[in-house]
Amino acid sequence: MKQRTLWSAVMVLGLGLAGCGSATRPASTPAESAKATKLVVWDWKSGDASAASYIQKAKADFAKKHPDVTLEFVAQPFEQYYTLLGAAIQSSTGPDVMLFNGGGQIRDRVGSLLPLDPYVTEDRQRLAGWDAFTKDGKTYAAPVTLQGHPIYYNKTLYEKAGLDPAKPAKTWDEFVGDCATIKKATGATCFALGNKEGIGIQFFLSGLGSSVLTPSEYDNWIAGKRDWTSPGVKKIFELWKESGDSGLNNEGANSTAMFNDAFSIFDAGKAAHIIGLMSDIGHWKDFSEFLGADKVGVMTAPLSITGATPSLPYDGGIGYAVAKWTKDPELASDLVRSLTATDALTSFYADAGAIASDTTIDVSQGPVAVGTIVSQLKSGKPALHVALSSKTLDLMGRLSQKLLSGSASVDDVVEELAASDRAS
Amino acid sequence: MPLRSSSSLVRPAGSGRANGPGTSPARHPAGSRQHARGARAERLAPYILLAPAILIIVALRLWPLLLGVNFSFTGDGADNGTTVGWANYLELLEDPLFRGALGNVGLLVVLLPVAVAIPGLLATFIYLRVPGHRVYRSVYFFPAVLSPVIIGAIFNLMLAFDGPLNAVLAVIGLGPVDWLGDPDVAKFTVVGVHIWATFGMALVVFLAGFASLNPSLLDAARVDGASLRQSIWHVIIPSLTRTIQFVFVTTMIGMLTSMFGLLYVMTSGGPEGSTYLPEYYIWIQQGQMNRPALASAASTVLFLIMLVAGLLQISVLRRAGREN
Numbered sequence: 001m002k003q004r005t006l007w008s009a010v011m012v013l014g015l016g017l018a019g020c021g022s023a024t025r026p027a028s029t030p031a032e033s034a035k036a037t038k039l040v041v042w043d044w045k046s047g048d049a050s051a052a053s054y055i056q057k058a059k060a061d062f063a064k065k066h067p068d069v070t071l072e073f074v075a076q077p078f079e080q081y082y083t084l085l086g087a088a089i090q091s092s093t094g095p096d097v098m099l100f101n102g103g104g105q106i107r108d109r110v111g112s113l114l115p116l117d118p119y120v121t122e123d124r125q126r127l128a129g130w131d132a133f134t135k136d137g138k139t140y141a142a143p144v145t146l147q148g149h150p151i152y153y154n155k156t157l158y159e160k161a162g163l164d165p166a167k168p169a170k171t172w173d174e175f176v177g178d179c180a181t182i183k184k185a186t187g188a189t190c191f192a193l194g195n196k197e198g199i200g201i202q203f204f205l206s207g208l209g210s211s212v213l214t215p216s217e218y219d220n221w222i223a224g225k226r227d228w229t230s231p232g233v234k235k236i237f238e239l240w241k242e243s244g245d246s247g248l249n250n251e252g253a254n255s256t257a258m259f260n261d262a263f264s265i266f267d268a269g270k271a272a273h274i275i276g277l278m279s280d281i282g283h284w285k286d287f288s289e290f291l292g293a294d295k296v297g298v299m300t301a302p303l304s305i306t307g308a309t310p311s312l313p314y315d316g317g318i319g320y321a322v323a324k325w326t327k328d329p330e331l332a333s334d335l336v337r338s339l340t341a342t343d344a345l346t347s348f349y350a351d352a353g354a355i356a357s358d359t360t361i362d363v364s365q366g367p368v369a370v371g372t373i374v375s376q377l378k379s380g381k382p383a384l385h386v387a388l389s390s391k392t393l394d395l396m397g398r399l400s401q402k403l404l405s406g407s408a409s410v411d412d413v414v415e416e417l418a419a420s421d422r423a424s
Numbered sequence: 425m426p427l428r429s430s431s432s433l434v435r436p437a438g439s440g441r442a443n444g445p446g447t448s449p450a451r452h453p454a455g456s457r458q459h460a461r462g463a464r465a466e467r468l469a470p471y472i473l474l475a476p477a478i479l480i481i482v483a484l485r486l487w488p489l490l491l492g493v494n495f496s497f498t499g500d501g502a503d504n505g506t507t508v509g510w511a512n513y514l515e516l517l518e519d520p521l522f523r524g525a526l527g528n529v530g531l532l533v534v535l536l537p538v539a540v541a542i543p544g545l546l547a548t549f550i551y552l553r554v555p556g557h558r559v560y561r562s563v564y565f566f567p568a569v570l571s572p573v574i575i576g577a578i579f580n581l582m583l584a585f586d587g588p589l590n591a592v593l594a595v596i597g598l599g600p601v602d603w604l605g606d607p608d609v610a611k612f613t614v615v616g617v618h619i620w621a622t623f624g625m626a627l628v629v630f631l632a633g634f635a636s637l638n639p640s641l642l643d644a645a646r647v648d649g650a651s652l653r654q655s656i657w658h659v660i661i662p663s664l665t666r667t668i669q670f671v672f673v674t675t676m677i678g679m680l681t682s683m684f685g686l687l688y689v690m691t692s693g694g695p696e697g698s699t700y701l702p703e704y705y706i707w708i709q710q711g712q713m714n715r716p717a718l719a720s721a722a723s724t725v726l727f728l729i730m731l732v733a734g735l736l737q738i739s740v741l742r743r744a745g746r747e748n
Contacts, residue, residue, distance in 0.1 A: 255695065
């Protein structure tokens with residue numbers, strides 16, 4: 001009987017230890033990685049083939065400064081990225097350096113990030129797009145790419161319709177007229193739009209906003225003084241509804257995914273225009289593969305009111321930030337600086353087609369579309385939708401679907417958005 | 425000790441096997457101490473042996489559950505860690521999106537009979553040996569082995585606005601339907617696809633139920649001139665009550681817990697938030713909105729709903745067991 005007690009005790013102990021072992025192991029990994037001889041980086045880019053040479057050059061640059069520090073890049077799936085990061089932040093364990101989208105995604109999480117201002121002073125002038133990673137005057141990440149919403153157009157369709165591809169419309173009315181001509185000649189719709197995820201409205205708001213709002217209205221919006229019921233803001237949503245009602249969009253926009261069904265529509269020449277992206281995907285390089293590099297044009301937003309000055313909407317797209325819990329902030333910041341070095345970013349531009357944050361990169365050899373985009377960077381302004389909280393963006397996505405399906409009016413929509421914007 | 429000494433004469437109930445009739449403690453004073461220790465060990469043994477399982481359940485299930493419930497009473501963002509009382513629950517109550525998600529749970533429950541009737545009817549046809557029943561048996565089960573993501577991707581293509589299904593509809597002169605873009609249609613589309621994808625399992629359960637059906641009853645009905653409808657209604661359904669109840673329970677669990685994949689791939693909760701379910705809401709709040717505490721509150725609400733549903737199911741199954 002004594003033996004039986006002993007056995008049960010041994011079993012309890014054994015099971016207990018086994019249980020402890022498996023429970024504590026995941027927790028101990030980040031602790032080890034936080035040693036100053038190793039840095040762990042989380043992103044969703046380093047696994048891509050097109051980012052391989054970028055990562056390699058950044059690693060080489062870092063190795064020159066800190067040869068004895070090992071780097072571990074963990075490529076997470078993007079759909080899961082912020083969920084996984086959220087869990088890591090909750091437990092204050094996780095990577096030392098991590099990739100962020102600019103705007104709401106990083107601003108919601110600055111509590112767990114290290115202000116980088118003292119470390120990146122030398123890069124201030126060379127890199128553009130800092131604002132998207134700044135909150136309350138402090139910078140939390142260094143921009144790698146710029147993300148914005150140029151209006152791309154298909155020059156082949158313009159030619160087929162007898163329009164001059166070098167002179168796209170300057171005003172909204174001309175634009176709608178051109179679209180009617182193209183539709184008649186080629187059957188292609190005016191816009192390729194995907195609003196299944198509610199992202200279409202974000203692109204639309206930012207892509208056309210500068211042609212509807214006066215410069216002071218625009219700047220106020222970015223500064224947080226947003227008057228949702230002003231005629232200008234209402235006009236944007238009216239244009240959105242109008243393009244749906246008058247058949248400017250492809251059919252079934254609410255069930256078409258922006259990523260990547262809407263891009264495919266434009267690629268296939270079934271739509272003449274698309275408000276696309278500058279980096280990652282849905283950009284000049286992607287479109288060029290299907291339409292030909294010289295057939296992809298970039299136009300400024302067609303004017304809806306006099307007094308507006310159309311500009312390219314863009315922000316810092318993605319950028320690397322440093323976690324608060326990293327053991328050696330200076331080391332981690334050095335890695336961020338290597339990840340934004342000119343050499344590395346040039347590779348990223350060349351291989352992935354991203355418009356990199358580095359303003360010293362020479363793009364004169366690239367296609368016309370890139371030249372147009374880069375030439376507009378100077379006069380460009382932050383995109384309107386990036387200034388909104390993720391909660392308001394989510395709501396805007398759902399309401400924009402209602403506008404397209406006709407189950408909500410513009411007045412109701414701006415009122416609801418104003419309430420959500422005030423609350424967040 | 426008096427009890428122990430009397431044990432050889434009258435053994436009280438519950439005194440255990442330790443002081444069995446063969447051992448007289450009076451004759452072995454040294455052994456009595458050993459026995460006392462042995463009795464204690466014997467008494468403790470079940471607890472010690474159960475301890476690992478209980479500890480694992482408490483540490484890995486109940487404790488995190490309590491932490492989660494506790495977390496749902498704290499704030500998000502700037503209020504992280506501070507107690508906010510019922511604020512998260514009030515916010516849920518006021519959020520039309522969450523209310524819509526709960527409404528959709530209600531819709532799933534209402535659609536449950538359809539989800540049970542389809543495999544039941546098809547199993548009946550297979551049992552009645554319609555031509556080609558062997559082929560159908562395997563074909564019907566086939567979707568059950570596909571992952572929801574693959575099924576979602578297939579139906580995304582099929583149901584796209586310019587997809588094959590609308591093309592077929594156009595041929596027979598029916599207007600295109602925005603299967604995934606119309607809020608009134610999309611939720612039924614997703615439930616329909618879910619039923620298509622999962623009814624194979626229920627079908628197998630029904631076929632197993634049919635195997636225990638007494639064929640002489642059906643023969644008797646046929647001799648008496650019963651029609652197909654009458655045989656199903658008066659012979660097959662009463663004989664399969666237990667199977668039907670079991671399928672009801674498992675189908676409901678399936679609907680409430682495993683539609684996330686389909687929703688994620690097919691509609692992302694849209695259009696206009698019409699296909700949200702609580703699980704998807706929780707995921708969005710935690711992963712996209714950075715509101716883990718609000719997500720915890722939603723999880724707690726979902727947990728309570730599942731608890732009630734689970735208890736109802738257990739009572740249904742028990743009653744079914746008694747009837748048989």
